[in-house]
Amino acid sequence: MELHLQITGMLLIVLAFVHIIFPKHFNWEKELQSLSLMNRQMMWVHTLFITLTIFLMGLLCITSPHELTDTGLGKKITFGLAVFWTVRLFIQFFGYSSELWKGKTFETVIHIIFSLFWTYISVLFWIICFKK
Numbered sequence: 001m002e003l004h005l006q007i008t009g010m011l012l013i014v015l016a017f018v019h020i021i022f023p024k025h026f027n028w029e030k031e032l033q034s035l036s037l038m039n040r041q042m043m044w045v046h047t048l049f050i051t052l053t054i055f056l057m058g059l060l061c062i063t064s065p066h067e068l069t070d071t072g073l074g075k076k077i078t079f080g081l082a083v084f085w086t087v088r089l090f091i092q093f094f095g096y097s098s099e100l101w102k103g104k105t106f107e108t109v110i111h112i113i114f115s116l117f118w119t120y121i122s123v124l125f126w127i128i129c130f131k132k
Contacts, residue, residue: 009061
């Protein structure tokens with residue numbers, strides 16, 4: 001399990017850094033212009049905090065796999081992470097319209113990759129938090 005946590009941690013850190021390209025890739029300069037200043041800045045601030053949270057989750061998995069798998073506090077933390085990533089998995093299917101990816105090769109591949117990733121880390125954290 002510890003190796004899986006470290007691999008997951010590395011992948012989460014990569015995911016955090018991928019968020020850096022979001023503004024340019026999704027053309028936020030143009031796309032967000034129609035929003036009020038408050039909503040526009042909320043997009044930026046929330047993205048920053050999501051990025052930071054994902055980075056710190058990854059760092060925790062890399063630096064503390066033993067503590068996460070073998071301590072009471074670690075089990076509680078992995079329970080929280082299991083809930084977080086399971087909710088994210090459900091959002092993948094019920095929070096985003098399939099119109100965003102159906103019939104589009106690149107978007108469909110990304111949808112499948114992230115669906116599998118959310119499933120993998122959700123299952124990993126559930127297994128760890130309930131492992132005796």
